[in-house]
Amino acid sequence: MTERTSETSVASGGERELEVPADPVAAHPASAYFWGHVAGSGTVADDGIEVVTADERSATVLAAIAGGEIEHEASSRPYVHDTSITRTEDEYALTIDADEGGLLGRTTALGLPVDGRGNYRFTAFAEHERELLRGLFEGCGTICYKSSSETVGISFVHEDEALLSTVLDLLADAPVEAPTGSLSETASGGYWFGVDDDAAPDVGSWLYETCEETGLYAPSRRRKLERSLERADDAD
Numbered sequence: 001m002t003e004r005t006s007e008t009s010v011a012s013g014g015e016r017e018l019e020v021p022a023d024p025v026a027a028h029p030a031s032a033y034f035w036g037h038v039a040g041s042g043t044v045a046d047d048g049i050e051v052v053t054a055d056e057r058s059a060t061v062l063a064a065i066a067g068g069e070i071e072h073e074a075s076s077r078p079y080v081h082d083t084s085i086t087r088t089e090d091e092y093a094l095t096i097d098a099d100e101g102g103l104l105g106r107t108t109a110l111g112l113p114v115d116g117r118g119n120y121r122f123t124a125f126a127e128h129e130r131e132l133l134r135g136l137f138e139g140c141g142t143i144c145y146k147s148s149s150e151t152v153g154i155s156f157v158h159e160d161e162a163l164l165s166t167v168l169d170l171l172a173d174a175p176v177e178a179p180t181g182s183l184s185e186t187a188s189g190g191y192w193f194g195v196d197d198d199a200a201p202d203v204g205s206w207l208y209e210t211c212e213e214t215g216l217y218a219p220s221r222r223r224k225l226e227r228s229l230e231r232a233d234d235a236d
Contacts, residue, residue, distance in 0.1 A: 018215045024066040024104055025113060025124070032128035033135040033216040034065045035113045039163055040139020044116030046108050049096040051139075055218035058138060059092035066104065068096035120166050131216055133170055134207050138218045143204065145228040150235035152201055152228045155194040157186060164191050171195070176206040201229055 021028040025035075037058075038044065042051035049068070053059050059070050071093045096104070109115045113122060125132045140158040145151075156167050164183055171178040179196040186192050195203050204225045211217035 018061060018064050020065045025106075025111075027124040027127065029128045029131040029214055030065045030216060032122075032125035032132040033214075034062055035122070035125070036132045036135020036137075037062055037139045038135075039114045039120055039166075040136045040141070040158065042114070042139070044109050044112065044114050046103065047098045048103065049094075051094045053092050053094075053138065053218065054089050055138070055220045056090070056092050058218035058221075059094050061216060062094050066094075066096055068094045070094050118160065118162055120163060122166070122170070129170055129174060130207065130210065131214070133167070133174065134211065134217060136167055136170075137207055138221050143221065143225050143228055145231045146197070149197065150232060151197040152204065152225075152232050153194060153197065154200040154204055155192055157190060157192040159190040161191045164193060168193065171203075174203075174206070176202055178203045201232065204229065 018030060020030045024031050037051050037053065038049060041053060042049060049066075051059075051062055053062070056072070062068075063070055073091055073093070075089065075091050103109055104112065106112060110117070113124070114120055122132060136156070137154075140163075141154065141156045144153045146153050156164055158164050161183060168180060168183070171180060177199055179199050181194050181196070183191050183193050208217060208222050208225060211222065
């Protein structure tokens with residue numbers, strides 16, 4: 001259920017209510033989170049948008065922000081760093097179709113922050129970089145505990161080198177020290193980079209520091225981050 005005003009609305013995001021903008025392209029934390037997900041794990045065309053997430057609540061939040069229908073299925077795919085290993089996980093695909101008014105009120109995807117043509121226009125979200133980066137992290141980031149070094153690992157993986165270059169710029173401008181390695185190719189033909197292990201705990205904690213206040217997060221991703229941080233602390 002959504003109660004709208006001229007600029008924002010209150011929508012159901014699963015277990016809680018969310019404040020969302022009337023226009024999902026507006027400069028707003030919810031829009032920043034949504035377009036981070038679209039860039040990280042979505043596809044955009046003039047006739048619609050599809051965003052895929054492994055977290056059911058996150059899919060519900062994205063639908064509350066921009067509308068659309070959610071479908072659930074289990075899928076198997078190769079691990080990006082080693083294609084000989086496959087993993088099976090739940091997927092929740094949010095589909096937003098264009099209608100007579102266009103796609104999210106635009107006649108073509110060219111007017112959107114992510115247009116499906118390799119352009120990423122995130123300037124409107126400059127005041128909401130934490131939510132934007134959180135959406136990107138949940139869309140194309142990974143978190144793990146490295147038992148060999150007893151540290152937390154954070155990395156970003158995507159087929160579009162330009163997107164990861166944008167993520168690097170966002171991290172460089174973030175109010176938390178986030179040194180990274182350089183962009184490298186993956187075994188599957190995409191690209192990736194990692195946050196330095198020494199900085200990963202602070203970066204991960206900063207990303208989720210305010211998430212309870214807004215409801216803009218994937219609980220499963222935050223739990224994995226918290227478990228990894230706890231294991232690293234216990235190893236010290």
